[in-house]
Structure formats: structure tokens, C-alpha cells
Amino acid sequence: MSSMKRPVRRGSLTGLRAIRIVSSSKPPKPEASADPTALKQNAEPAKDDKDDLPFALDIRDIEFVDDVAQLPVAALTLDVPLIPFKRKILQPPAPFPFLELPSELRIKVYEYYFADVDDVLDLDPTNYKRYHKLLGFMRVCRQVHAEATHLFYSTHSFRIFPVHPARQKHKRTILYRLKPRQRELLSTLDLRFGPNWGSPPRSWVVNDSLGLQDCVNVTQLNIFVECDPSDKIFKGWVRSEGFYETFTRDLLAEVISKLPSLRVVQFDAWSSVKKRGAMISGLMDVVTKSELAVTWGPERGWTNAVDDDDDDVRPATLDMWRAIISNPASYNYDNLLVTA
Numbered sequence: 001m002s003s004m005k006r007p008v009r010r011g012s013l014t015g016l017r018a019i020r021i022v023s024s025s026k027p028p029k030p031e032a033s034a035d036p037t038a039l040k041q042n043a044e045p046a047k048d049d050k051d052d053l054p055f056a057l058d059i060r061d062i063e064f065v066d067d068v069a070q071l072p073v074a075a076l077t078l079d080v081p082l083i084p085f086k087r088k089i090l091q092p093p094a095p096f097p098f099l100e101l102p103s104e105l106r107i108k109v110y111e112y113y114f115a116d117v118d119d120v121l122d123l124d125p126t127n128y129k130r131y132h133k134l135l136g137f138m139r140v141c142r143q144v145h146a147e148a149t150h151l152f153y154s155t156h157s158f159r160i161f162p163v164h165p166a167r168q169k170h171k172r173t174i175l176y177r178l179k180p181r182q183r184e185l186l187s188t189l190d191l192r193f194g195p196n197w198g199s200p201p202r203s204w205v206v207n208d209s210l211g212l213q214d215c216v217n218v219t220q221l222n223i224f225v226e227c228d229p230s231d232k233i234f235k236g237w238v239r240s241e242g243f244y245e246t247f248t249r250d251l252l253a254e255v256i257s258k259l260p261s262l263r264v265v266q267f268d269a270w271s272s273v274k275k276r277g278a279m280i281s282g283l284m285d286v287v288t289k290s291e292l293a294v295t296w297g298p299e300r301g302w303t304n305a306v307d308d309d310d311d312d313v314r315p316a317t318l319d320m321w322r323a324i325i326s327n328p329a330s331y332n333y334d335n336l337l338v339t340a
Contacts, residue, residue: 123162153185194226212258230278268297
């Protein structure tokens with residue numbers, strides 16, 4: 001008996017494991033028909049069939065079983081082991097025990113964290129953008145707040161009166177905006193003379209609202225002089241001769257009287273300012289009468305020597321242009337002299 005050709009599915013049969021005939025072994029029942037010839041043809045197999053199947057084989061009655069579909073995913077690649085895959089339960093990493101570090105290391109971390117903060121803080125329009133999120137670190141916990149707050153306020157100098165053109169007339173200075181506890185942590189204050197030398201702001205007044213009486217730990221006052229109006233180049237531009245020098249002396253005396261722990265006053269200036277000029281001489285007289293120590297800043301390079309003063313004195317106009325080029329947004333152009 002000749003065997004019938006195995007039915008072949010269109011396309012590739014790779015991976016086919018078996019072919020199962022779904023139809024029953026009995027021939028299908030013929031449909032009811034009145035024609036006896038049709039009944040005979042349905043009951044007998046075709047004469048040209050090469051197999052003795054009792055019925056005609058239909059491709060629609062064959063079910064193909066695919067081996068690939070029965071394999072697990074892990075068996076299809078060499079990278080995945082043949083073991084059941086179990087999803088790992090993600091555990092949050094344990095927090096770093098920062099507060100268990102020695103206090104010296106914690107202080108060092110705080111110093112690195114605040115490394116980009118300016119040495120002198122003033123009432124500036126960019127303060128919120130630059131420092132608001134940075135200071136949010138202090139709200140982590142009470143211990144971090146106490147340590148970081150002490151480091152921040154004790155290692156940075158705060159300017160008593162603002163010099164930025166957009167803020168120099170504000171009565172609410174940066175000291176006014178600090179809390180009394182924060183003012184108690186300050187150790188250094190900054191006082192800058194020169195902006196608005198022709199017409200000092202009315203807000204530059206020492207009173208109780210300024211908060212100097214709360215700065216009980218301030219031991220050093222840094223004074224920077226941008227220009228000396230007694231220089232001949234200012235002749236004809238000042239309100240009256242000696243006006244600004246008198247104003248700065250009186251203001252400095254009031255500031256010193258409000259700082260009970262003040263011990264040192266540091267003087268610095270731009271290269272156009274002379275140590276023996278009326279501006280610096282008047283300020284030093286106030287400091288001497290208050291029996292405070294005098295030191296010198298790095299910008300001008302002064303020392304305690306009497307004649308180290310006028311070796312390298314540049315015109316005041318050069319310092320004005322230097323201020324404009326270095327920080328054009330913070331310079332008051334009302335004080336700019338136009339010289340030929």
C-alpha cells in the first residue's frame with residue numbers, strides 16, 4: 001500500500017514537531033440529498049487516491065504543533081541561565097551615617113559645600129537665585145542646622161550697607177533681614193566707602209533697626225575705600241570740600257560704638273587711594289581713638305611702615321574704569337567722571 005504524501009504547510013516548517021489530524025477516523029456523514037448518485041460519490045473514496053483512507057483528507061483539519069512556541073524564553077539564548085527567572089525585590093540603599101562622622105570631618109564637608117559662596121555677602125538681586133536652594137541644606141535636621149549655620153555665618157563677612165545700585169537705597173539691609181540668632185553668629189562685617197561719594201543714601205544711618213547690637217561676636221571690621229574725594233581730580237564734583245570725609249568718619253564712629261566685641265579694623269583700598277590722604281587719615285583717627293588694632297588688606301598692600309604709601313599710585317579714573325569692567329552691573333554711573 002502506497003503511502004500518501006505528508007501534507008506540507010506553506011512557508012518554512014522549521015521547528016515543527018508533529019502534525020496532528022484533528023478529524024475523527026470515521027468518514028464524514030454525507031449530507032442529505034435526494035440524488036442517489038451524490039450519496040454514492042460521498043460514501044466512496046476517490047478512485048485516484050493513493051491511500052486507503054476511508055475519507056478525503058482536508059488541510060484545514062490538520063493542526064501544526066510548533067516546538068519553538070513551547071520552549072521557555074531562557075532556552076532561546078545563551079546569556080540567560082536555564083533557571084526560572086525571579087524578580088529581585090529592590091531594597092532602598094541604606095543611608096550614609098553622616099552624623100556618625102567625627103565633627104572635624106563634618107565641618108570639612110560643610111566647608112566644601114559652601115566653597116562657592118562669596119567671601120563678602122551683600123544685598124544683591126541675585127542672592128535668591130544663588131543661595132536660596134543652597135541654604136536649604138540647613139533644614140535636614142537640628143544637628144546639621146546648628147553646625148552648618150554656625151559655619152556659614154561665622155566664616156563669611158556681611159556688608160553693613162549695600163552698594164549695589166539696585167539695593168543701596170534700601171532701608172532693609174542684609175543685616176536687617178537676618179534673624180537675631182544669625183546676627184549673633186557673625187564674626188566679621190564689611191564696610192565699603194566710595195559708592196555715592198557725591199550724595200550718600202539717606203538709608204546709610206546707624207540705628208537699632210540695623211541690628212548691630214545683636215552682633216556680639218563680631219571681632220573684625222573690614223573697611224574698603226574705593227576713592228578719596230579729597231583727590232584733586234574730584235575738585236568741582238563734590239558737594240563741599242571735606243563733606244564725604246566727615247560723613248565717613250561719623251558713620252564709622254557710630255558703627256564702632258554698636259559693636260561691643262570689636263577688636264580689629266582692617267583697611268584696604270584701590271591703588272588711587274593714598275594712606276596719607278584725607279580719607280584714610282580721618283578713618284584711622286577714629287579707629288585709634290577707639291583703641292582698636294589696625295591691619296591692612298591684600299589689595300593695596302599697605303604695611304605699618306610710614307612711607308609705603310605712594311610708591312605705586314595710579315589715577316583715580318583708572319580705578320573707576322576698573323570697577324566698571326570687573327562688575328558693570330554693580331557700579332553707580334552717577335559717580336563717573338568724564339575727563340579728557
